[in-house]
Every structure is written in structure tokens, then in C-alpha cells.
Amino acid sequence: MTSSRLIVVTATLLGTFGAVACSASSGESVPASAVDNPAPPDGTRTVAQHAGRAGAPGIGDPDFPTDGNGGYDVAHYRLKIDYDPPTKRLSGVAGIEATSTQDLSSFNLDLAGFDVSKITVNGRPATFERAKQELTVTPAAYIPDKTPFKVEVSYAGEPKPVQHSTNLGTYGFIPTKDGAFVACEPNGARTWFPGNDHPADKASYDFEITVPKGTTALANGELVGEPKTGDGKTTFLWKEKNPMASYLATITLGKFELRQGKTAAGIKNLAAVDPKFRGTLDNLYTESGKITDYWSTVFGPYPFSSTGGVVDDFSAGYALENQTKPLYGGFTPDSAIIAHELAHQWFGDSLTIRRWRELWLNEGFATYAEWLWSEHNGGKTAEQQFQKEYAAPADDAIWKYPAGHARPDDLFNSSVYTRGGMTLQALRQRIGDPAFFKLLKTWTADHKYGYVTTEEFIALAEKISGKQLDKLFDAWLFTPSKPTTW
Structure with a gap:
């Protein structure tokens, strides 16, 4: 993502809080073998037969303890959304396909606002209660460990974006005069659909979006068939088949001019701009x-089915790397910012962090990608960019903030971006270009569509280079002072 502050230094802002293979839970598990009564054919048991235990109200991220939820992993979301821009009313039905990771008597979903009218679990009515942004669901029958189950939530109301007092700004589902600007990093998905809102629970998505005729609905992945119009409304079907963190989900709505085709290498390409920015359409597409x-030659094959970008007439002051549909809020992006957001398709979107403290694995890599793009085009080399940043005096704030542990109260500090990028150049200096660029491709290939940690990156760097690199990474990522040797 990119904030107005970071645009000046050609970086990207926004991103903290989402979840698929990492679930926290509370209490002691009751093994299925201890249950005397056999389960019905649908795999559930009545609460009287077995109480199970409640899923945790957080996924286990120590820096953001209430984000996401424990006890289950989501595999797929089916989001049916009807939105009316004049009244700002959203009606939704969210279908969630998940698998339990413990015996579940109840579980939580993240949802901010809205009136919830009905919830079913495996087709049977469930009871529920609200506590701020926690929606607790109690199914009619407990769900045994490792059991697939389906949830359907019907809800309606006026979406309210998150208005953060720190450097996060306004994010989530943001109503605009002709539709909505939807940029959810870090935890804004809950402002328009119920789910497991933390990067550690990735899932595939289907979107069925109904809007007034003449309004375009843009979402992740690919448009399925032609939009259907009737009764003054148009319905768009989009499908993102690859795993995606909740903060990357979007249904940006409005009046847009489109250009569609393929890149020179054959990847689908869609650029969309608000009419106010029609002059930037061709440049954004090209x-x-x-x-x-180019990134496909540096980082490895493009991981998704399409590329492109969206420029909307909303002065967000940032850009966000929405999967397959990077979003630029109220400005014409230059090549450096486009390079940053598209690098995120590998670093952040395909390879996803489990904990927000490791945000440098997203933003440091995307910032370094800007330097590589400049180097590729005959501008400043990555080494020149490194030396420029390294010239900051020893008492500069960047050296006091170790990039390897992003702080929850200052997640998008420039150190995470710039010092994170400098870490990669310091590594390149140490191990040389052949090993460094082999490392990047191996990293993206080994963890495609999965999760990554700093420890895994260090281990791979040492394996490929044959060098001991603890001192380098400690100096650049974890020491609150200016590195002098590494």
C-alpha cells in the first residue's frame, strides 16, 4: 500500500491485521475418541451429546490479539452483495466454507456494524450475539474437530469505514458519490462482510455484486460471464480462485473507463479509471x-490470472495492492508506485505473513522492487538508493526503529519500508548477484500461495549463499541503531 506521506519517497502504506492455516484456541481439547455417542451422518453432534469448546475470539497474533478468530480455517467465501450508492445501504449474504481445527461449540466472525437477521450452520438455524466487532455464532449442533462446515450470514445496513487516528488513515468500505472505494488493509474487511479478518487465514472468493445500472463493480480475480441487467440494476460475478488474505479483498464500485487486453507475455491486463482520470488510462494499462x-523475469512467474490497476476519484492518499487489482486513491500513480504495488502480488499477496510484526517481508521487498525498477530503467541503481538512505545520521529516527519487528502502534513506519529495502541491498552486497536473484525466485516458488516468516527467509538465504548471515540480519532488522558492520 502507499500513503500520501510515503508517496513522496515512492513507498506504499497500509497494512495491519487477516488468516488460513493458523488458528488460536482457548481451553483444553476434548478428543473425539472420548465421545460415547456416535455422530449423525452430517458429522455434527447435538450440544447435549458433546459441549465442545468455544473458538478463540482472536487468531493468536500477539500484537493484535482480537483480530481474526480461532477454531477454524476458512477455505472459501461466497459474497452476495447488493449496494445502493444514493442511500449507502448494503444488503449481503455471506456464505463461508470452513474446516474446524478443534471441537467447536461456538465460533466468532469479525463484523463491524450492520444488522444481522439470520445465521445458519450446515443449513440449520444458529443463535448468535454481538459484542462490538465480534459476532459469536452458536450452531444447533457442535462441530467435531477437522470437520468441514458451512455458514451463511444475512446482514444489512450502512457500511462505516475505519477512521484511524494514526498513520493508517481511513480504510475499509468507503462510500463515494458514485459507489465505493474498498481498500481493507489492515483489518477493514469486517466493514463489509463477516469473516476471519486476519492475513493468516487466506481463502478463495466468489463475488456476486448488484449495483444500479450504469455502475461498474470491480473485484478480485476474473469476471465470470457478462454482467446481467434487469429492473434498473446490474449484477457482476467475479471469482478469485487463488488463496487471498481478507485485507486484499475488494469490490470497488463506480463509474469507470476500462481498457482490457494482455501483456506482451500473455497475462490478462485490466486498467480502470474514474472519468476524472481518463488521461492516465493508457499509461496505467501499459x-x-x-x-x-519484468517482475516475472526477476521474481519468477506471475502468481495470478490477471494484472492491472484501478484509479478511483477518492482522495485516500494511498494505494493498496489488492490481489490482481491494485487500487490508487485519487491520484495518478507514477511508475515507481505501480512497480511497488505489483511487486506486492508476489510479496504479500502470494507470499503472506502470519503475523503483522513481519510486515517488512511485504513492504521492504516492495520498496526494494522500486529500486530495482529504477535500476532496470537507467535511473539510480539499488546501490545508489541504498547509499542515499544510509547517509542519514546515526541519530535519525529510521535507525531507532528496527524494521524486523513492526510495532502495532506504528505499523507503517518508514523504517519498515526503507530500512527493510536496505536490508535486501545489504544482503545483495554480501552474497552477490547470482545468489541474490536465485534467492528471490526460490523464495517465491517455495512459498507460492502460502505463508512466510523472517526465520525462513534467513535460512534460505544462508542455504543458497553458503554464508552465515545472522550478524547481517540482526544489524539491519533487529538492532535499534545504525548498522556499521554486517
């Missing part, structure tokens, strides 16, 4: 295609 194809 640069997105060129950069995607």
Missing part, C-alpha cells in the same frame, strides 16, 4: 503490463 512482465 506500465502495469510492462512491470508485471
